[in-house]
Amino acid sequence: MLSVSPHAGVQYFLPEQQVELVPLAGGNINNTWLCTSEDGCRRILQRLRRSIFPEPELIMANLEALVAQRTPESPLLPTPYQGRDGRTFFLDDQGDCWRMLTYLEGTTSLTRIENEYQAQSLGEILARFHHHTASLDPARFHDPLPGFHHTPSYLGRYDRVLRQHPPLTDNELPLVACIEELRDSAFLLEARLAELTPLVTHGDPKVANFLFDERGTAAVSLIDLDTVRPGIILHDIGDALRSCCNPAGEDSDHASFSVKLLLGFLRGYARKAGNLLGRADRRHVVDAAMVISLELGLRFFTDHLTGNRYFRAEYPEQNLERAHVQLMTAVGLYRQRRELNELALEELDGNQ
Incomplete structure (x- = not known):
C-alpha cells in the first residue's frame, strides 16, 4: 500500500492541473x-522505492546524462520532465522518488516474443x-546499485539465507539441486x-x-x-537472451530456450553492433545468458525464502515459480553451452 498519494507527485510536475491517473x-x-x-x-508517473533504490538521485542523474546527448541513431528513449523547481524528481516524506516521463505514443509492450523478426529487432535496438552509450x-555515470550483476555475491547471500532457513519444502528442494549443479558457473564472467568489453x-x-x-x-x-550503470556488454546481452529466448515468457511455469530466437537476436545485434563486441565477448554470449539466468534465479529464490521483500509477488509462491523458470533455463544452457556458444559465434561472425 502506498503511504503517499500519487497526486503528490503530480502536483510537483503539473501544479494546479486536473489529471486522470490509471495504474x-x-x-x-x-x-x-x-x-x-x-x-x-x-x-508516465512513477514511484521508485527508496528501500530498493537507496540513492534515487543517482538514477535520475544517470537518466539525464543518458538522454542529453542522443543522436538520430540512438533508440527512442523516455525523457524526464522538470518539476516546479527545475529538478526531474521529487522525494516524498518517506524518501521515495517520484518522476514524470514522456509517454511514447504508438507503442505497446510485450512480455514474450514469438518469432525471429521480433528477436532480430530486439537485437538491433x-x-x-x-x-x-x-x-x-x-x-x-553512477552505480545506483553496487554489487548488481555480481553473481558471486548473490550466491553468497543465498548460501547465508539457506543456512538459517527452516527445512525446505518438496517444491523448494529441486531448486537447491539446480544451484549446486550451476555453482561454479556463478564465477564464469567475473573470472x-x-x-x-566494459560499457x-x-x-x-x-x-x-x-x-x-x-x-x-x-x-x-x-x-x-x-x-x-558502468558494467560489461555481456551483462546486457546475456540478460536480453535469457528473456527473449524463452517463448513461454518469464512468468510461465515452463522453461525453454529457443535456438531460433537466439540466432535471430544475434543476427540483429551483429548487423548494428559493428565492432562493439571483442573476441572474448563473442565466444561467451550463451555463457552470459546462463550466468544471468542463474543470477536472477538466485535472487528470486532468495527473495522467496526471505518472505518476498524485494520483488513484488501476487501470491506467496510466485517468486519460487519465477526462480524455477530461471534456474531450469540456466541448467539447460549449462548442459548445451559448448554447442550453443559455437552456433552463436558462427551467427555473429557471419553477420558482422
Whole structure:
C-alpha cells in the first residue's frame, strides 16, 4: 500500500492541473501510472522505492546524462520532465522518488516474443543503445546499485539465507539441486572481466523493457532505465537472451530456450553492433545468458525464502515459480553451452 498519494507527485510536475491517473500493470519493483491531463497529453508517473533504490538521485542523474546527448541513431528513449523547481524528481516524506516521463505514443509492450523478426529487432535496438552509450563518458555515470550483476555475491547471500532457513519444502528442494549443479558457473564472467568489453549498460534489457510498434511486430524503444550503470556488454546481452529466448515468457511455469530466437537476436545485434563486441565477448554470449539466468534465479529464490521483500509477488509462491523458470533455463544452457556458444559465434561472425 502506498503511504503517499500519487497526486503528490503530480502536483510537483503539473501544479494546479486536473489529471486522470490509471495504474499500469507490469514491473516487479516500481509503481507506474498513466497520467492524462485535461489537454489530452499523456505522461508516465512513477514511484521508485527508496528501500530498493537507496540513492534515487543517482538514477535520475544517470537518466539525464543518458538522454542529453542522443543522436538520430540512438533508440527512442523516455525523457524526464522538470518539476516546479527545475529538478526531474521529487522525494516524498518517506524518501521515495517520484518522476514524470514522456509517454511514447504508438507503442505497446510485450512480455514474450514469438518469432525471429521480433528477436532480430530486439537485437538491433540493444545494439543501437550500446552504440549510444559507447559514445558517452563512463565517468559521468553512477552505480545506483553496487554489487548488481555480481553473481558471486548473490550466491553468497543465498548460501547465508539457506543456512538459517527452516527445512525446505518438496517444491523448494529441486531448486537447491539446480544451484549446486550451476555453482561454479556463478564465477564464469567475473573470472574473465579483464577480457570482456566494459560499457555503460542498460542493466535490465528483458523483453518487457522494450517497447514495440502498435502491432507488436518490431521493437522501437528501450525503457526502464533505472539500472543504467558502468558494467560489461555481456551483462546486457546475456540478460536480453535469457528473456527473449524463452517463448513461454518469464512468468510461465515452463522453461525453454529457443535456438531460433537466439540466432535471430544475434543476427540483429551483429548487423548494428559493428565492432562493439571483442573476441572474448563473442565466444561467451550463451555463457552470459546462463550466468544471468542463474543470477536472477538466485535472487528470486532468495527473495522467496526471505518472505518476498524485494520483488513484488501476487501470491506467496510466485517468486519460487519465477526462480524455477530461471534456474531450469540456466541448467539447460549449462548442459548445451559448448554447442550453443559455437552456433552463436558462427551467427555473429557471419553477420558482422
